Each structure stands twice: as structure tokens, then as C-alpha cells.
Amino acid sequence: MSQTIQFNLNGKAVFLKTDPMRRLLDVLRDDFSETGVKEGCGEGECGACSVFLNGKLVNSCLVAVGSITGMNVETIVHFQHTQAYRIIEQAFSDAGSVQCGFCTPGMVLAAYALLKENPDPDETDIREAISGNLCRCTGYNMIVDGIKLAAKKGDGKW
Amino acid sequence: MVKSYHPETLEEALKILVETHCIPYAGGTDLMVRYRQGPGLVPNFDRPVMFIGHFPELTAISEKNGEFSIGACVPYRDIIRHPHTPEILRQACSLIGAPAIQNLGTMGGNICNASPAGDTLPPLSVLDATLTLRSVSGERKVSFLSFFTGPGKSILRDDELLTCIHFRLPHFTVEGYRKVGTRKANALSKIAFAGFMLKEKDMLSDVRIALGAVAPTIVRSRELENRLIGQPVAELAELMPDLLKSYGKLIQPITDQRSDANYRKTVSLRLIKNFVLKEES
Numbered sequence: 001m002s003q004t005i006q007f008n009l010n011g012k013a014v015f016l017k018t019d020p021m022r023r024l025l026d027v028l029r030d031d032f033s034e035t036g037v038k039e040g041c042g043e044g045e046c047g048a049c050s051v052f053l054n055g056k057l058v059n060s061c062l063v064a065v066g067s068i069t070g071m072n073v074e075t076i077v078h079f080q081h082t083q084a085y086r087i088i089e090q091a092f093s094d095a096g097s098v099q100c101g102f103c104t105p106g107m108v109l110a111a112y113a114l115l116k117e118n119p120d121p122d123e124t125d126i127r128e129a130i131s132g133n134l135c136r137c138t139g140y141n142m143i144v145d146g147i148k149l150a151a152k153k154g155d156g157k158w
Numbered sequence: 159m160v161k162s163y164h165p166e167t168l169e170e171a172l173k174i175l176v177e178t179h180c181i182p183y184a185g186g187t188d189l190m191v192r193y194r195q196g197p198g199l200v201p202n203f204d205r206p207v208m209f210i211g212h213f214p215e216l217t218a219i220s221e222k223n224g225e226f227s228i229g230a231c232v233p234y235r236d237i238i239r240h241p242h243t244p245e246i247l248r249q250a251c252s253l254i255g256a257p258a259i260q261n262l263g264t265m266g267g268n269i270c271n272a273s274p275a276g277d278t279l280p281p282l283s284v285l286d287a288t289l290t291l292r293s294v295s296g297e298r299k300v301s302f303l304s305f306f307t308g309p310g311k312s313i314l315r316d317d318e319l320l321t322c323i324h325f326r327l328p329h330f331t332v333e334g335y336r337k338v339g340t341r342k343a344n345a346l347s348k349i350a351f352a353g354f355m356l357k358e359k360d361m362l363s364d365v366r367i368a369l370g371a372v373a374p375t376i377v378r379s380r381e382l383e384n385r386l387i388g389q390p391v392a393e394l395a396e397l398m399p400d401l402l403k404s405y406g407k408l409i410q411p412i413t414d415q416r417s418d419a420n421y422r423k424t425v426s427l428r429l430i431k432n433f434v435l436k437e438e439s
């Protein structure tokens with residue numbers, strides 16, 4: 001039973017006629033070509049499909065699109081035009097935080113979710129903040145280093 | 159394709175519920191995994207679904223003179239951040255999933271799912287929580303432990319919603335929470351332990367102990383707690399062997415992919431012992 005669902009995607013109101021039980025992940029990738037949102041595990045464990053929902057980090061594979069009526073969704077594609085993104089991008093690049101890149105969009109959003117609330121995190125805070133994001137390449141240390149570097153470069157301006 | 163509802167008000171939701179016996183959807187973190195089909199496919203819900211995560215009545219937390227009320231659909235994140243949340247509950251909620259799960263998942267969902275491994279169950283049990291269940295025909299309040307009848311089973315009728323979780327902030331001198339899992343994040347519990355003790359003038363004036371994931375429902379026994387209450391702290395160690403034997407009868411774990419029965423039982427008994435003999439912090 002298709003219904004029209006309204007939400008804001010990257011700052012623009014969208015009206016979508018679709019099955020409300022579809023996963024936000026599929027809607028973003030298939031209907032809006034937001035392929036920066038990745039599917040890893042499909043059960044909330046890996047964080048590759050992370051997006052911001054009303055400013056909070058969520059796994060879009062666990063969100064039925066019908067549940068987000070009137071809410072704001074921000075994806076990595078939109079976030080990449082921000083100053084915060086550029087700081088994190090540079091830090092990740094300098095620290096070697098990116099290898100295959102599949103987890104990176106989720107890691108970047110998780111890093112920002114942390115820094116926005118805690119601009120001077122210690123290593124435990126960082127590891128907790130990315131505990132829902134799996135990376136099978138780096139062994140995490142380089143990602144932790146990247147976030148430390150971003151915190152330093154960002155200097156509280158999140 | 160199943161029908162889905164996004165009612166404007168709680169009253170409307172209760173009406174839809176009694177008419178359709180649909181599945182309430184709060185944070186969706188259990189439901190979307192249970193019904194998932196895979197990439198590009200719509201989860202295969204077998205009954206109509208109703209979104210209930212957006213009602214103000216179900217998303218408020220309040221604390222007044224030590225009386226705490228948490229709306230069933232308050233996400234973990236807000237419980238963790240509330241200044242008056244009891245430490246034991248804050249710890250349990252912070253160890254659920256990972257930040258992104260805590261932003262969606264709700265305590266109401268954890269309770270209604272009625273998994274023996276639900277991590278909020280042991281702390282709510284020692285907090286002696288009360289649950290408010292509501293339907294079109296009215297409201298009933300039930301004690302926390304009486305809600306659960308077996309793994310995945312509860313007394314919740316299919317025309318009812320859990321609306322609120324209440325408890326009084328207790329006065330205790332020792333509290334303990336332990337989650338035993340494979341890793342810190344995104345791991346369901348092998349064992350979860352919660353306890354409160356009030357030690358006054360070298361006497362144990364009160365104790366409450368609950369264990370999760372080691373029996374079909376939460377293990378909590380007022381009868382065994384009463385054996386300790388009123389005892390001198392110095393004599394607690396002597397009472398341990400008998401007490402642990404009795405707890406051993408209540409702790410009936412299963413072996414599953416997360417852990418085995420023997421490990422669960424051994425560690426549970428050790429957690430009880432270490433807690434009761436723990437010095438005040």
C-alpha cells in the first residue's frame with residue numbers, strides 16, 4: 001500500500017510515494033542515488049549505512065522510511081560540503097585512516113557526531129564513538145589517529 | 159505489502175491497535191532485524207505495522223521527588239543523558255549496541271521484546287519498576303517481574319501499548335552492574351547482573367539482586383534476598399555457600415551461540431558472591 005511520505009533530505013523537502021516499510025537505506029540508494037550510503041551487514045552492526053536523522057547518527061538499514069515523516073535526513077553527500085568534513089577528510093588522509101574506503105562514510109559521520117559534542121575526546125571516547133562502525137582493513141588504530149588529528153585541527157570549531 | 163499506520167495521537171493509535179492488532183514499531187531496532195530480507199527488499203512484516211515513536215506522551219522523561227517516569231519510546235540516548243538517571247540504569251543503557259543503536263532503540267522495545275537477554279531488564283528489576291499498559295478500555299499498572307512469562311512472552315495484550323516505566327530512586331550504599339559479553343559494543347549479553355545493597359552500621363539492611371540471560375526470564379528472588387537482609391556484614395561470607403546453592407537452582411541457563419550453560423552458571427554465581435561481599439564504594 002503505497003503512501004506519500006514527506007521528509008527532508010539534505011535540506012530539501014521530498015515527497016515520496018512508496019511502501020512505508022522500505023528501509024531508508026534502500027530509499028536513499030535506489031530512489032535518490034545516494035550511493036555514499038553503503039550496505040554492509042544490513043542488521044545494524046557495521047555502521048556502513050550511517051546517516052544523520054534529525055542530527056543524530058543512525059543505521060539507515062534499521063529505519064523504515066514510514067517512521068521518519070517530517071524528519072531531517074543528512075547523508076555523507078551533503079555533509080561533504082561542510083568545513084567540518086574538510087577537516088576530517090584531511091586528517092583521515094594524513095593519518096592513513098582510509099584503505100578500501102567502504103566503512104569511511106560511516107566513520108566520518110561517527111567522527112563528526114563525536115566531535116560536535118566532545119571536541120577534545122580521549123582515546124576511549126573515540127573508540128566508543130566508532131564502536132558501531134566496523135572496518136576490516138585498518139585495524140582501527142589509524143582511524144583513531146585520524147580522529148585525534150581532526151580534533152586537533154578542528155580546535156573546537158565544530 | 160502490509161498496511162502501515164502513522165497515527166497523529168496516542169488515542170488514535172490505541173483505536174487502530176484494537177481494530178487491527180497491528181505490530182507497534184518504536185525504534186525498529188529489533189523489528190527491522192527480525193523481518194529483514196536483504197538488500198533492496200522490503201522487510202517481510204506479516205501483519206500491519208503502526209509507528210508509535212513520535213507521541214509526546216511516550217517520549218518524555220520526568221523526575222519529581224525521587225519518582226521517575228520514562229516514556230516507553232524514549233531512546234536510550236536520552237535516558238543516558240538525563241541528569242537523574244540511576245547509575246545502574248545509565249550503565250546498562252550505555253552498553254546497549256553502539257551510539258547509533260542508542261539513538262533509535264527504546265527501553266519500551268527492550269521490555270516488550272521480552273528477551274531474557276534484554277539488558278535493561280536486570281536494572282529495572284532491582285529498581286522495582288512498575289509498567290503502565292494502556293488500551294482503549296483503560297490503563298493498568300503491573301509490577302515489572304509479573305510482566306514476563308517466558309522467553310519472548312509477556313502479559314501484554316495485543317490491544318495494549320506499554321506507555322510508561324516508573325520507579326522510585328532508591329537509597330543504597332552499594333550498587334553494581336555487570337554485562338558479560340563477547341565485546342563491549344553490539345554484543346548481546348551472555349550474562350547481565352544488577353544489584354543494590356544498603357549496608358548500615360555493619361548490617362545489611364536491604365539487598366536486591368537480578369540476573370539476565372541465565373534463565374527463561376529474569377532471575378530475582380525476594381525470598382533469597384530476605385535471607386541476607388538483617389544479617390551482620392561480617393557474617394555474610396559464611397552464608398554464601400548455602401545462598402549460592404539456592405541461586406544455583408534458579409539459574410538455569412541454556413547453551414547457545416553466545417555462551418554455554420556451564421560458563422553462564424559459574425560466572426553468575428561468582429558475580430553474586432563478589433557483589434554481596436563487596437566493600438562500600
Ligand SMILES: Cc1cc2nc3c(=O)[nH]c(=O)nc-3n(C[C@H](O)[C@H](O)[C@H](O)COP(=O)(O)OP(=O)(O)OC[C@H]3O[C@@H](n4cnc5c(N)ncnc54)[C@H](O)[C@@H]3O)c2cc1C
Nearest residue numbers: 044184185186187188189254255264267268270276277320
Ligand atoms: C546492532 C544491534 C545491537 C543491539 N545490542 C543490544 C544490546 O546490547 N542489548 C540489548 O538488550 N539489546 C540490544 N539490541 C536489541 C534492541 O536494540 C533493543 O532490544 C531495543 O531496546 C529495542 O527497542 P526498539 O524501540 O528498537 O524496539 P522495536 O524494534 O521497535 O520493537 C521491539 C518489540 O517491542 C514491541 N514494542 C515496542 N515498543 C512497544 C510499546 N511501547 N508497546 C507495546 N509493544 C512495543 C514491538 O512491537 C516489537 O515486538 C541490539 C540490536 C541491534 C540491531
